[in-house]
Amino acid sequence: MIHHHVDRFVQLNRTLGKKFAAQETSLRAFADFAAKRSITHLTAALILEWAGGAATPYAAQARFDRARALAVFLHAEDSRHEIPAMGLLGRSRRRRPAPHILTRDQISRIMQEALLVPGLTPISPLTYHNLFGLLASTGLRISEALSLQCDDVTTEGLMVRSGKFGKSRLVPIHISTRAALERYLEARAAVRNANDDLFVLGHGHAPTKTRAHVVFVRIVRKLGYRNPTGPGPRLHDLRHTFAVRSLEACGNNPQAVLRHMKALSTYLGHVDIANTYWYLEATPVLLKMIAATAEETWIGGAA
Numbered sequence: 001m002i003h004h005h006v007d008r009f010v011q012l013n014r015t016l017g018k019k020f021a022a023q024e025t026s027l028r029a030f031a032d033f034a035a036k037r038s039i040t041h042l043t044a045a046l047i048l049e050w051a052g053g054a055a056t057p058y059a060a061q062a063r064f065d066r067a068r069a070l071a072v073f074l075h076a077e078d079s080r081h082e083i084p085a086m087g088l089l090g091r092s093r094r095r096r097p098a099p100h101i102l103t104r105d106q107i108s109r110i111m112q113e114a115l116l117v118p119g120l121t122p123i124s125p126l127t128y129h130n131l132f133g134l135l136a137s138t139g140l141r142i143s144e145a146l147s148l149q150c151d152d153v154t155t156e157g158l159m160v161r162s163g164k165f166g167k168s169r170l171v172p173i174h175i176s177t178r179a180a181l182e183r184y185l186e187a188r189a190a191v192r193n194a195n196d197d198l199f200v201l202g203h204g205h206a207p208t209k210t211r212a213h214v215v216f217v218r219i220v221r222k223l224g225y226r227n228p229t230g231p232g233p234r235l236h237d238l239r240h241t242f243a244v245r246s247l248e249a250c251g252n253n254p255q256a257v258l259r260h261m262k263a264l265s266t267y268l269g270h271v272d273i274a275n276t277y278w279y280l281e282a283t284p285v286l287l288k289m290i291a292a293t294a295e296e297t298w299i300g301g302a303a
Contacts, residue, residue: 001040002031009073026066042071044084051089064089099240100233106225107136107241113219121202123191128207128215130184131199132238137177139242139268142213142235146206148198153181160269169269243268 006027013020033050034042047067054060064084074081102110114128134145144160152159157172173181181198188200197206207215216235217226226232246264 002034002042003028005074006031006070009070012073023066023069026063027070030063030067030070041078041080041082042067042074043082047071047084048088057089061089099244100225100237101244102136102225102233102237102241106223106233107132107238109223110216110219110225111136113223114215117215117219119202121191123188124201126184126187127199127201128212130180131207131212132216133180134177135235135238136242138171138173139239139246140171141239141269142209144269146197146199146209146212149196150185150198151196152198153178153185167269239268 006024009027010020010024013023030050034046037046039046047064050067051060051064054063068084068086071081071083075083111129111133114132115125117125117128119125131145134140135142138158140158140160147161148158149161152161154170157170159168160171161168185198188194191200191202191204194200194204199206201207213235216233220226220233221228243264
C-alpha cells in the first residue's frame, strides 16, 4: 500500500518538473521499511523510527524530511496518516556544495566561448557572453540577472527588483560593465518583437535559468574545467568568485575585511550577514590571515 502511495507522490513531483531521484530512492526504502511492519497508514512513530536508523544526523534529518513530506501529501487525502511535528530532529539545512573559484583567465575564456554558442539569431551568443560577464562582475544571482528589464539599467547602477524574498536593491556597476551593457543594448535593438527583458534570445524573451545553466556547463566542460560526468564549476560559482575575489582585495587587514563584509552583504542581497561570512571558508588568503591572527592572540594570552 505504501509503495503505491510513493509511486503517486514521485509522479506528482516529476510532473512539477523536479528530478526527485534521491527522494525517490529514499522513499522506496521507507516503503520497504513500512511493508515489513505491515503498516498501511503512516504514523509519527514509524517515521521517527525509520529516520533514527540512519548512519549520520544529516542522513536522519533527510529521511525525516522526505517521509514527512509524503505524510503531508497522504494526510490531505486521508486524515489517518499522521504528520509528525516539524523540527523533531532539529532544523534542516541543506549542505552547500564546495565552491569553485575561477581565475580571471578562466572567466575570460568562458565569456569568449559563449560567443560561439550556436543560435537561430546573432543575439543568442551575445546574450550569454554578456550574461556571464555581468554575473562575474556583479555577483548577481542568475534569477536576478534574468529578471532584469531594460529600464533597470539606470545612471546609478542596476535596479534589482527580483531579489531573494522579494527584496529590491540598487547595484552599482563599474564603468566597463556599463559600457558592455550599452553595446549589448545596441545589438539587442535589432531583435524583433522583444519584450522588456534585458537579456533575450531570438524569440524575444529571456532564457530560462535551466537553459543558462546548461549552456554554462557545456562551455566549462568543453574548456576542460569540469569533467564530463563529475562535479565542477557551476553557474552560481561566478557569484562565489566575485565575493571571494572582492574579499581578497582587502589584503591582510582584519578591520578592512570586517568593513567590506558588511558592504558586501548588502551588495549581494544577503538577508543574513552570516551567509556572507560563509565566503571566508572559500578564501584561503583570508583563512591564513585569520589563523595567524588567532594564533598570535592565543600565544599572547598564554604568555
